[in-house]
Amino acid sequence: MAVVNSLENVDPRLVSFFQDLKKNLPSVYVFESRRSVARQAKLYAACKAGTGSCPAAPPGSSAHQYGRALDINGFSAERDRKKIEAVLVKHPEIEWGLTWKSSDPPHFQIRNWSKGLSLKEKIIEGGYWVWLVIAILILMYLNR
Numbered sequence: 001m002a003v004v005n006s007l008e009n010v011d012p013r014l015v016s017f018f019q020d021l022k023k024n025l026p027s028v029y030v031f032e033s034r035r036s037v038a039r040q041a042k043l044y045a046a047c048k049a050g051t052g053s054c055p056a057a058p059p060g061s062s063a064h065q066y067g068r069a070l071d072i073n074g075f076s077a078e079r080d081r082k083k084i085e086a087v088l089v090k091h092p093e094i095e096w097g098l099t100w101k102s103s104d105p106p107h108f109q110i111r112n113w114s115k116g117l118s119l120k121e122k123i124i125e126g127g128y129w130v131w132l133v134i135a136i137l138i139l140m141y142l143n144r
């Protein structure tokens with residue numbers, strides 16, 4: 001469950017935002033981009049158990065699983081806030097986790113990212129295949 005930080009298969013609007021941010025703030029780098037359902041489950045469990053960092057969305061409901069979020073490091077939210085907000089103004093489709101109730105300063109994602117997810121994305125990246133397998137096993141059991 002390695003941390004993935006490549007911009008491959010990441011929403012092009014986020015890639016363009018990151019490139020723009022990097023021009024204005026060269027120290028920034030992508031810490032994590034896409035995330036597997038297994039890693040999301042692990043992070044969620046660690047947050048709930050108090051052994052990991054929070055916030056962490058339940059598996060299936062993180063934008064990271066669908067290439068619609070980036071965790072960016074290499075900046076100070078206080079010192080660089082104005083610079084980052086100036087870049088965000090040019091990318092109105094991106095929202096920053098800093099201002100959330102449960103603040104997440106490294107996190108940037110597509111606004112309303114879950115809109116328009118395909119069934120295939122939900123089943124594969126979202127991990128809903130687990131439930132499909134369970135449903136099939138139950139049906140097989142009932143029909144035996």
Ligand SMILES: [Zn+2]
Pocket residue numbers: 064069070071106107108
């Ligand atoms: Zn994140």
